[in-house]
Amino acid sequence: SQTIHQWPATLVQPVGSPLSLECTVEGTSNPNLYWYRQAAGRGLQLLFYSVGIGQISSEVPQNLSASRPQDRQFILSSKKLLLSDSGFYLCAWTRELNEKLFFGSGTQLSVL
């Protein structure tokens, strides 16, 4: 069966510090991978998606970047965090675009 791992669960970082959140999927190959952010009162916002290694599409201009160094690994990064980067970050995957989307357990990021 397929599983998705996301870590850390909670992160508190000072403004201006770097960020690296990692997501891995097990039990499947060539998944479509997504990073979402959920901020209070704003719903789920798609940040990045990837259909293959090294292929990254950005949905919203921002202070963040994403990379996919391996087939089942998706990384969300920032060189310098802003207060506005605080939120609940969720990684997700799907096998095909018309199939169910499965989410990781999320990372609560607080930038202080």
Add this chain to the structure above:
Amino acid sequence: KQEVTQIPAALSVPEGENLVLNCSFTDSAIYNLQWFRQDPGKGLTSLLLIQSSQREQTSGRLNASLDKSSGRSTLYIAASQPGDSATYLCGGSNYKLTFGKGTLLTVNP
């Protein structure tokens, strides 16, 4: 650009009541419509997926319907239980899933 709206934003019902959550979307060119459940501080759990060619899907006490022509989907929960308390989100999918802000459901014992 796809926009998804969920009504109501919050709903409180007594245990045992049947209820309907509503979802509307602006772009009918979707592959599917998905319903999710989210508990506080947790990720989203997939409940039901309705393909664009389908009208409804059922899982246990849950039934979801899709009307592409009107841009609407409903999630029907039968005989609600306190364990159903959570936020319910719908998402319309083409190459990506666009979500509504969710309905916060509270089922009171």
